[in-house]
Amino acid sequence: MSASPLLLVIDIGNTSVAMGVYDGDRLRATFRIATDQENLPDEYAMLVLSLLRSHEVEPRDVGAAVVSSTVPPLIGTFQQVCRRYFDVEPLVIGIGVKTGVRVRYDNPREVGPDRILHAVAALARYHPPLVIIDVGTALVFDAVSREGDYLGGAIAPGIVIASQALFARGAMLHRVSIERPEHVIGRNTAHSLQAGIYYGYVEMVSGMVRRFKAEIGEDATVIATGGYASLIAADVDSIDAIDEHLNLEGLRLVWLANRAAVGT
8 A cells, every 4th residue: 555645537538538546746557448428337436446456556545536527427427436436526627627727719618628638747748839639539639839828729530530430431441450551552452541541640640730830839849649649650750759648647737736625
């Protein structure tokens, strides 16, 4: 058991729930489970407790929790998990929670909490201006100004969503794994699909980064995160860093900024 209580961080996304356990500022464990709005709190708890114990973390070790969600119906579900199984009241990221980042969006309420968390963590680790690329369910580009303000960004279909749409609508196109092909000119249907999907997204990312830099500064630091970040970054020279757990670090930092308000 840790000498001090552990912090459980939970980021609920459309495809998966990313979770981590912090011991101070050290990320002690991370894992993901599939997002399923039909799961009951007890069903999620069984998965979470099993994974925590596989990392030698017992429920009594957890002294605080913080939750962010882009799937609003699941916020209450994970609040119940935290209350019943960890005996903690989680901080839920939303309006009124201090982040330390000024949001310059036309309507700040429209910005997903995951995008702000990425900005919080990136500002703590890198010098602005920043371009943050989340290569996940959606392909999301966010811009942070030289002054540290969140400006906004761009959203495109993620590489998996786009691929699935192609496979579903193309009668003669079968599913292929998303990976980097050796050549851009495919010599069979499978390789042609892989080349189009992979290099198409590489060029989209490269082009969008170029356009973002033209607006916020050519010296902008470019950070990639998300499940497919490492794959795409292999051929995008403009990416300066891959930060796999940017969302979890953002949760920790926002919890620290609000810990007095939640009585922890």
